[in-house]
Amino acid sequence: MEKTIETKFIQIIEDLQTGIAKASEVAAVELSDIAQSYVVYGRAKHTMELIVCLLILIGGAWAAKRFAKASENNSWPLYAFVAVVTGLCALAALDNFLLVWTAPKVWLLQELAKLAKGV
Numbered sequence: 001m002e003k004t005i006e007t008k009f010i011q012i013i014e015d016l017q018t019g020i021a022k023a024s025e026v027a028a029v030e031l032s033d034i035a036q037s038y039v040v041y042g043r044a045k046h047t048m049e050l051i052v053c054l055l056i057l058i059g060g061a062w063a064a065k066r067f068a069k070a071s072e073n074n075s076w077p078l079y080a081f082v083a084v085v086t087g088l089c090a091l092a093a094l095d096n097f098l099l100v101w102t103a104p105k106v107w108l109l110q111e112l113a114k115l116a117k118g119v
Contacts, residue, residue: 039104042111046100050093057086 064079100107 035108038111039100039108042100042104042107046093046096050090050097053086053090053093057083057090060086 060082061079064082068079096107099110
């Protein structure tokens, strides 16, 4: 009787180990797919950010230049301010854009670190 219980116990432990091994294989495959999907999302997001920042840069520069021409006094400081601010926006977006497109694994690690910190 004791041998039967011991044999069943060993069989249950072996079945658990097999189940855990299969589950970890499935999780590894799914984790890779999730990571790949997140990189695609990051690429789309940062591409759109860059496009929007460039459109704002172009539109802001055009509007400031037009305003400067329309006003009687020379408003070049406004034109320069708008260009600098939107240029910085475009540079920040360009940094993320280049990182996610050229080094997606590094970008993904940075995103995971942000998630771990709770930022």
